Amino acid sequence: MPRLDETANGVYIIAITPFTDTGAIDLASTDRLIEFYLEHGATGLTILGMMGEAPKLSGAEAIAFSRHVAARLAGRVPLVVGASSPGFAAMGELARAVMDDGAAGVMIAPPGSLRTDDQIFAYFRQTAETLGDTPFVLQDFPQASGVQIAPAVIRRIVDALPTCVMLKHEDWPGLAKITWLREAAGMRRIAILTGNGGVFLPEELRRGADGAMTGFAFPEMMSGVLAAHRAGDAQRASDIFDAYLPLARYEQQPGPGLAVRKHILHRRGAIGSPAQRAPRVSLTARELAEIDFLLDRQTRRLASLA
Numbered sequence: 018m019p020r021l022d023e024t025a026n027g028v029y030i031i032a033i034t035p036f037t038d039t040g041a042i043d044l045a046s047t048d049r050l051i052e053f054y055l056e057h058g059a060t061g062l063t064i065l066g067m068m069g070e071a072p073k074l075s076g077a078e079a080i081a082f083s084r085h086v087a088a089r090l091a092g093r094v095p096l097v098v099g100a101s102s103p104g105f106a107a108m109g110e111l112a113r114a115v116m117d118d119g120a121a122g123v124m125i126a127p128p129g130s131l132r133t134d135d136q137i138f139a140y141f142r143q144t145a146e147t148l149g150d151t152p153f154v155l156q157d158f159p160q161a162s163g164v165q166i167a168p169a170v171i172r173r174i175v176d177a178l179p180t181c182v183m184l185k186h187e188d189w190p191g192l193a194k195i196t197w198l199r200e201a202a203g204m205r206r207i208a209i210l211t212g213n214g215g216v217f218l219p220e221e222l223r224r225g226a227d228g229a230m231t232g233f234a235f236p237e238m239m240s241g242v243l244a245a246h247r248a249g250d251a252q253r254a255s256d257i258f259d260a261y262l263p264l265a266r267y268e269q270q271p272g273p274g275l276a277v278r279k280h281i282l283h284r285r286g287a288i289g290s291p292a293q294r295a296p297r298v299s300l301t302a303r304e305l306a307e308i309d310f311l312l313d314r315q316t317r318r319l320a321s322l323a
Contacts, residue, residue: 021122021152025208027060028239031232035288046288053287058240065099073294087119095121103128105147126156129163145178158187168197187212199225214269234281260318264311
């Protein structure tokens with residue numbers, strides 16, 4: 018499988034990790050989920066991200082799960098594996114294992130202990146040293162990590178570390194950051210894929226993003242918006258986006274968001290159970306009714322678009 022590079026683009030789905038009701042990794046659902054993602058427009062797959070419950074897996078489970086996904090994908094689309102860790106030994110061990118199994122690259126988020134620009138740069142410099150020639154995605158998600166990475170620091174990292182080939186952009190608000198990076202004179206161009214459930218995707222694409230790396234339970238929203246954008250039809254891109262936005266917004270809630278996503282994927286037949294590993298958030302009857310309302314409304318909006 019070719020390695021990840023600066024030309025990466027499209028829709029890299031942040032995959033959930035399916036579990037059975039007893040908490041075991043559900044490999045049968047994993048296979049079904051992979052095919053679901055590909056059928057609905059994914060051009061890449063990212064596993065063991067923050068919404069993939071990566072901290073709830075043991076090191077051995079993470080490697081075995083990654084190996085299974087890589088084998089199922091069989092090189093059809095690039096595979097990125099989350100390898101974030103405050104310690105470099107664990108990061109290096111997982112990265113070497115997944116790259117040997119066919120991953121295209123790894124994704125790294127900074128630990129929450131980083132406070133200064135120099136600390137952030139030093140961490141990613143040591144990350145690159147640990148990973149060797151493995152390409153990596155810099156995950157910029159301050160709402161989750163607590164680490165604010167200024168555009169100038171991202172440029173410093175990109176200019177100094179050639180194995181940093183992609184930014185997973187999840188700052189919020191962050192549109193100005195995309196503009197800054199795309200307009201910075203002389204800066205090496207890297208891929209920028211955006212997250213946050215896709216709730217700013219049309220604007221992010223117009224600012225210069227190359228696609229999405231997020232896990233909204235309707236991947237066809239991201240692929241449809243991107244296709245319309247590439248065709249130069251901003252109105253069509255926004256019309257598609259508008260139909261899905263209420264549900265995407267609801268799924269983006271801190272706390273219950275993953276439960277909402279897994280519930281919908283289960284309803285769509287992509288996984289056998291919406292189970293999460295503990296610590297988990299359970300949906301109430303009121304929340305389930307709200308999801309039903311939003312799904313029904315979305316169906317009607319999409320029918321009017323068709």
